[in-house]
Amino acid sequence: MTYKTRRTLTAYAFLSPAIVYFLIYFFWPIAIEFWASFRSGQPLIGDSAFVGLKNYAHILNDRLAIKAIKATLIYAIGSVVFTLVLALGLSALLVGPVRARNGIRAILFFPYIISFVISALMWRAILDPYTGLLNAALAKVGLPQQFWLVDPDTAIWTLIAVSVWKDLGYAVLIYIAAIQGIPAHLYEAARMDGARRHHLFRDITLPLLMPTTLFLAVVIMITSLQEMALPYLMTQGGPANATRLYSLHVYETAFQGLNIGYASALSFAMFMLILLITWAQFKLLHRDIRHV
Amino acid sequence: MARKDNHTTASKLLIYPLLAFFVLMAVLPFLYMVSLSLQSDAEMFSGQVVVIPESLQFSNYVTIWEKAPFARFMLNSLIVAGTITLLHVLFDPLIGYVFAKMEFPGKRLMFVSLLATLMIPFFIRLIPLYVMTAEMGLLNTYPGLILPFAMSAFGIFLMRQFIMPIPDDLVAAARLDGASEFRIFIDIILPQLKPAIATLALLTFVFQFNEFIWPLVAVSSESMRPITTGLTLFNQEFFTQWNLTAVGGMLLFLPCFLLFVIMQRYFVQSVMLSGMK
Numbered sequence: 211m212t213y214k215t216r217r218t219l220t221a222y223a224f225l226s227p228a229i230v231y232f233l234i235y236f237f238w239p240i241a242i243e244f245w246a247s248f249r250s251g252q253p254l255i256g257d258s259a260f261v262g263l264k265n266y267a268h269i270l271n272d273r274l275a276i277k278a279i280k281a282t283l284i285y286a287i288g289s290v291v292f293t294l295v296l297a298l299g300l301s302a303l304l305v306g307p308v309r310a311r312n313g314i315r316a317i318l319f320f321p322y323i324i325s326f327v328i329s330a331l332m333w334r335a336i337l338d339p340y341t342g343l344l345n346a347a348l349a350k351v352g353l354p355q356q357f358w359l360v361d362p363d364t365a366i367w368t369l370i371a372v373s374v375w376k377d378l379g380y381a382v383l384i385y386i387a388a389i390q391g392i393p394a395h396l397y398e399a400a401r402m403d404g405a406r407r408h409h410l411f412r413d414i415t416l417p418l419l420m421p422t423t424l425f426l427a428v429v430i431m432i433t434s435l436q437e438m439a440l441p442y443l444m445t446q447g448g449p450a451n452a453t454r455l456y457s458l459h460v461y462e463t464a465f466q467g468l469n470i471g472y473a474s475a476l477s478f479a480m481f482m483l484i485l486l487i488t489w490a491q492f493k494l495l496h497r498d499i500r501h502v
Numbered sequence: 503m504a505r506k507d508n509h510t511t512a513s514k515l516l517i518y519p520l521l522a523f524f525v526l527m528a529v530l531p532f533l534y535m536v537s538l539s540l541q542s543d544a545e546m547f548s549g550q551v552v553v554i555p556e557s558l559q560f561s562n563y564v565t566i567w568e569k570a571p572f573a574r575f576m577l578n579s580l581i582v583a584g585t586i587t588l589l590h591v592l593f594d595p596l597i598g599y600v601f602a603k604m605e606f607p608g609k610r611l612m613f614v615s616l617l618a619t620l621m622i623p624f625f626i627r628l629i630p631l632y633v634m635t636a637e638m639g640l641l642n643t644y645p646g647l648i649l650p651f652a653m654s655a656f657g658i659f660l661m662r663q664f665i666m667p668i669p670d671d672l673v674a675a676a677r678l679d680g681a682s683e684f685r686i687f688i689d690i691i692l693p694q695l696k697p698a699i700a701t702l703a704l705l706t707f708v709f710q711f712n713e714f715i716w717p718l719v720a721v722s723s724e725s726m727r728p729i730t731t732g733l734t735l736f737n738q739e740f741f742t743q744w745n746l747t748a749v750g751g752m753l754l755f756l757p758c759f760l761l762f763v764i765m766q767r768y769f770v771q772s773v774m775l776s777g778m779k
Contacts, residue, residue, distance in 0.1 A: 220683045221606035228597050229612075231653045236619045239630035246630075254633040300524060303517055316766055317525050323762055324532075325712035327730045328751045331737060332531035335538060335744050343534055346551035375527065436623040439714050443734065457625045464629045465719065477626045488621055 247474035265475030278459040286434035288370040297381030305389050319379030330443035333372050362452040388422040428491040538748035546745050566749045575732030582647045583710035590657045590706045598661025616655045642726045664698035701768040708758050
């Protein structure tokens with residue numbers, strides 16, 4: 211046995227538990243889900259029949275699914291936009307000469323690591339229209355009571371606010387790292403040319419942060435499109451299905467409706483969408499990196 | 503950027519209140535949780551919002567254990583999150599080493615496939631995983647809770663990122679001396695990986711301790727619930743008992759908080775290094 215063969219065999223031996231594991235727990239479930247998405251009845255657990263694309267076509271007639279898609283898009287886009295705008299502003303402040311900036315960064319990052327269960331339960335307590343802290347504070351300054359999670363018009367925005375609260379510190383952290391990576395001589399050169407502070411930010415920092423912005427947009431977009439714990443814990447999808455996000459719809463179709471074939475098609479449609487978005491954003495990222 | 507510029511007094515007057523607002527918002531739920539957890543039932547139901555309880559009701563921290571089997575929930579969480587963490591610490595560095603320092607046919611394909619698993623949303627796997635777990639008879643068991651998370655591309659990728667900067671010469675010299683790959687891994691790589699492995703352990707533990715969706719699906723018996731789903735069960739049954747819910751929240755919060763405080767610097771570093779969630 212040559213030295214090279216031996217090393218290849220060693221590598222495969224080390225990898226074998228992982229190969230077996232990922233095949234069983236990642237690739238096999240996806241294959242199964244794909245198979246089930248073309249079947250009616252009870253694929254995976256009982257009798258089922260091949261129905262072609264019927265499950266996929268049904269999504270378009272599923273009023274709840276359409277509503278869930280709309281709510282999910284609003285939620286994902288809202289989360290991305292608000293998180294990035296706030297994070298950009300905050301990180302611009304926090305690379306400046308601000309007291310206790312390391313402490314502030316750590317505190318801002320804190321919500322990111324806290325369990326969804328605590329975040330959701332405590333925000334629910336704070337946002338309760340009658341006994342909540344927030345409305346009590348509003349009343350103190352003479353503002354009217356708000357029905358944050360109870361009113362179908364405000365519920366999704368309230369949910370977005372909580373998701374921004376959760377991700378903000380993560381985005382700030384990544385932005386700060388990126389801003390500190392920008393070569394100082396670019397600023398010095400511009401300053402010698404007489405550029406003002408806000409010019410430096412607009413003409414140097416912002417364009418050079420494009421790859422970071424895109425990266426954060428990808429990550430936050432993808433996780434928001436899959437969000438389930440937050441609506442499950444805060445609103446159970448209500449009021450009037452206003453916060454029934456897509457993954458919650460899939461979950462309930464599968465585990466309460468026991469409609470496995472259709473739920474698989476719903477999952478797979480979302481999978482395709484996420485792959486498409488990821489692909490598009492990677493294209494953008496690459497294009498942008500080349501230009502910088 | 504622009505570090506040498508001095509802020510004017512006017513901008514300082516604007517910046518600090520703004521930062522103070524965001525800092526307050528970040529910690530508000532936790533401050534409120536502490537406050538709620540120390541309120542008496544009378545204060546809870548007074549119809550007034552209490553920020554600082556009149557007298558601190560520490561007995562809530564005793565009462566909660568009688569209301570629901572929290573000791574059991576906590577034990578379940580520790581067993582599940584602990585075992586998963588142990589599995590990651592055992593496997594991720596070794597597999598990270600293979601991808602960082604060894605050459606073999608199919609390496610690129612395997613690495614790309616591994617990274618691709620990061621893009622697979624958990625809820626895509628949820629239904630088949632549930633059926634698989636049910637068929638193996640593992641619903642409501644520890645293996646059923648552990649196996650879906652026993653390995654992840656994230657940990658392997660993180661370890662690879664930490665192993666890459668270790669000089670190739672060091673590895674090559676050991677190979678020339680006739681050391682086996684496993685020896686190299688144990689004697690050369692592992693000792694340099696201690697902080698990285700501590701980070702991996704912390705990250706894995708915190709995320710698994712907080713896992714909510716999978717136990718929600720895979721556990722139906724009360725005695726197998728981890729503290730995350732145990733707490734929501736509790737919250738639904740004693741819906742208005744926000745003070746006791748908050749005590750439960752403290753139980754879920756404190757272990758992760760302590761780990762976070764101890765390891766904050768490494769944690770932040772690893773998030774930036776991986777650049778991923």
